[in-house]
Amino acid sequence: MAAMDGFEGELKELREVFKSGKTREASWRRAQLHGILSLFKERESDILKALNQDLGKHHVEAYRDEIGTVIKSANYALGNLKKWMASKSAKLPLASFPASAKLVQEPLGVVLIISAWNFPFGLSFEPIIGAIAAGNAVILKPSELSPTCSSVLANTIRDYLDNSGIKVVEGGSDVGENLLRHKFDKIFFTGGPRVGEIVMTAAAKFLTPVTLELGGKCPAVVDFISSSWDKKIAVKRIIWGKYGACGGQACIAIDYILTHKKFAPTLVELLQKYIKKSFGDNPMESHSLAKIVNKRHFSRLKQLLEEPGVKSSIVYGGKSDEQNLFIEPTILLDPPLDSLIMTEEIFGPLLPIITLEKIEDSVEFIRARPNPLAVYGFTTNQNLQKKMIAETSSGAITFNDAIIQYVADTLPFGGVGGSGFGRYHGKYSFETFSHEKAVMRRGYLIDFGFRYPPWNNKKLQLLKSGLRYDYITLVLIKLGLKSKAC
Ligand code: NAD
Numbered sequence: 001m002a003a004m005d006g007f008e009g010e011l012k013e014l015r016e017v018f019k020s021g022k023t024r025e026a027s028w029r030r031a032q033l034h035g036i037l038s039l040f041k042e043r044e045s046d047i048l049k050a051l052n053q054d055l056g057k058h059h060v061e062a063y064r065d066e067i068g069t070v071i072k073s074a075n076y077a078l079g080n081l082k083k084w085m086a087s088k089s090a091k092l093p094l095a096s097f098p099a100s101a102k103l104v105q106e107p108l109g110v111v112l113i114i115s116a117w118n119f120p121f122g123l124s125f126e127p128i129i130g131a132i133a134a135g136n137a138v139i140l141k142p143s144e145l146s147p148t149c150s151s152v153l154a155n156t157i158r159d160y161l162d163n164s165g166i167k168v169v170e171g172g173s174d175v176g177e178n179l180l181r182h183k184f185d186k187i188f189f190t191g192g193p194r195v196g197e198i199v200m201t202a203a204a205k206f207l208t209p210v211t212l213e214l215g216g217k218c219p220a221v222v223d224f225i226s227s228s229w230d231k232k233i234a235v236k237r238i239i240w241g242k243y244g245a246c247g248g249q250a251c252i253a254i255d256y257i258l259t260h261k262k263f264a265p266t267l268v269e270l271l272q273k274y275i276k277k278s279f280g281d282n283p284m285e286s287h288s289l290a291k292i293v294n295k296r297h298f299s300r301l302k303q304l305l306e307e308p309g310v311k312s313s314i315v316y317g318g319k320s321d322e323q324n325l326f327i328e329p330t331i332l333l334d335p336p337l338d339s340l341i342m343t344e345e346i347f348g349p350l351l352p353i354i355t356l357e358k359i360e361d362s363v364e365f366i367r368a369r370p371n372p373l374a375v376y377g378f379t380t381n382q383n384l385q386k387k388m389i390a391e392t393s394s395g396a397i398t399f400n401d402a403i404i405q406y407v408a409d410t411l412p413f414g415g416v417g418g419s420g421f422g423r424y425h426g427k428y429s430f431e432t433f434s435h436e437k438a439v440m441r442r443g444y445l446i447d448f449g450f451r452y453p454p455w456n457n458k459k460l461q462l463l464k465s466g467l468r469y470d471y472i473t474l475v476l477i478k479l480g481l482k483s484k485a486c
Pocket residue numbers: 114115116117118119123141142143144145171172173174175176177180190191192193194195196198199212213214215216250251345347373420
């Protein structure tokens with residue numbers, strides 16, 4: 001039994017509502033998804049204000065990452081809900097003839113979603129959409145590090161969604177730990193690996209399945225680019241993929257670049273040019289770059305720059321403003337590989353460039369490190385693309401752009417190895433919060449004696465055929481239309 005911590009009432013209500021079957025109704029699921037659409041339409045300005053207050057996000061960036069994407073995902077779920085919920089028929093082996101089988105989608109129950117601060121609305125609502133679409137009751141714990149957003153999440157969800165089936169609990173690690181003392185039917189966690197371990201350990205006690213959406217260092221391999229048009233577009237996209245989403249505080253932001261030694265001077269020059277074009281001479285005044293979330297992260301990033309050998313590798317930027325928690329876009333050339341900036345997830349606007357003799361060496365460089373959430377390749381060289389796909393492992397791999405894979409409902413989003421496990425977005429979110437139940441139906445009309453003892457070798461032969469073929473294949477073999485070997 002969990003100690004009394006104030007959540008018993010909420011959890012009991014969620015469990016009862018789930019048991020009542022209310023959240024399983026297609027009409028309930030649709031109503032909640034429509035509720036999310038109304039919430040984002042009617043409370044857009046509150047959301048934008050909160051994102052600006054907590055993270056300094058420009059309203060255009062905030063709309064793109066945390067409103068537009070969620071509206072897109074809710075509409076996508078509404079458009080596909082009927083198809084996702086439908087049962088699917090399955091083929092059966094001869095051994096079970098005559099029978100029919102189906103795969104039935106069933107919700108898991110009461111699910112806990114713990115989200116991170118860098119995209120407080122996106123990272124809360126993307127999994128909520130999947131959990132609701134799949135017919136679950138939901139409890140959300142947003143991050144305490146974006147407190148205004150957390151409060152707007154709690155208030156708007158209370159106003160627009162059915163609170164008997166969807167609740168928000170606000171608070172920090174203590175609240176998270178208290179929640180984890182309870183039994184859930186699924187825990188969906190977005191955050192760092194340290195807390196991921198805590199979540200998984202707590203879940204193990206109840207054998208609760210978990211999805212861990214963690215982070216890591218996402219490399220961008222930048223090949224030699226000769227065309228001036230391609231060079232310009234690639235550099236603009238690299239800047240966007242590093243600084244354009246929450247100022248580099250994004251799990252799929254480019255963490256560092258790997259490039260040819262001979263191409264590095266051109267790359268640095270172009271990066272500087274386009275950083276200036278994007279953010280001007282005084283990036284803080286551009287208001288187009290998010291601030292660092294808090295003092296602790298600001299100091300952590302400053303310390304990364306202070307390490308021996310790192311400061312001297314700065315080739316652009318490096319200035320910061322503690323009062324406004326702002327660090328300007330910074331580029332470093334060949335910082336030591338054993339420095340923290342090259343061993344820990346940066347999560348901020350610092351961009352190390354590591355130079356290599358041959359661009360193909362980037363594959364071994366990536367393989368020697370933990371699996372990232374995303375690998376990016378800026379190259380049109382098909383052989384290099386193939387080598388990167390075949391020989392590196394990551395949640396996703398994107399060529400000639402960055403971050404953009406996040407908005408594709410048709411692509412699973414999630415990590416592998418150190419960057420987490422489980423996946424979501426689009427249909428994958430529905431599957432993450434569903435159990436696909438095997439349903440088999442038989443009648444009594446026909447019954448094969450070879451399945452019952454007493455055993456003999458004839459029964460063994462029949463069993464071998466019965467287990468090997470489905471009955472359509474067996475009929476085709478009998479008719480001579482298919483060979484036995486296949
Ligand atoms: P975090 O792990 O510190 O916190 C995440 C959530 O866990 C917060 O809600 C926090 O309150 C809660 N928490 C903290 N301690 C807890 C405890 N002991 N028990 C229960 N809950 C607890 O992560 P963060 O700083 O919010 O986010 C940054 C990290 O998240 C980075 O590593 C980043 O890469 C990763 N991230 C991953 C994704 C993704 O989609 N894969 C997205 C965003 C961020």
